[in-house]
Amino acid sequence: MAEPSPKHDVFQAIADPTRRRLLRLLDDQEMPVTVISGHFPMTRTAVSKHLRILADAGLVKEKKVGRETRYRLDPEPLLELKRWLAYYERYWENKLGALKRYVESEADS
Incomplete structure (x- = not known):
């Protein structure tokens, strides 16, 4: 059976700077x-809401350990973002190439 589609997409989830900081914090540890919440100047409830959005997008996984819930990064959904950005890299490369040619031609003048 297929997994249900996420409630939030990756783009929505990473749009917020706090959520991007959360992902970085959870990068290598659970x-x-x-x-x-000790890493952020907001309430635990506010942090939990951000974590819920990340979890709904599949970017963090939750695991119950006793009475607490632990969170860890699941980078798999970020591949969607990487593929999307890769498409637009050709425009950046074209622009940078044009800039390089322009600068070099000005230097030769």
Whole structure:
């Protein structure tokens, strides 16, 4: 059976700077919300709401350990973002190439 589609997409989830910071914090370790919230100037409830959006987009996974819930990064959904950005890289490369040719031609003048 296929997994249900996420409630939030990756683009919506990473649009917020706090959520991007959360992803970076959870990059290499699993943490409970009590520890995570100590890294942010907001309430634990606010951090939990951000974590819920990330979880709904599939970017963080939750695991119950005793009475606490621990969170960890799941980078798999970021591949969608990487593929989307890769398409537009050709425009950046074209522009940078044109700039390089222009600068070099001005230097030769």
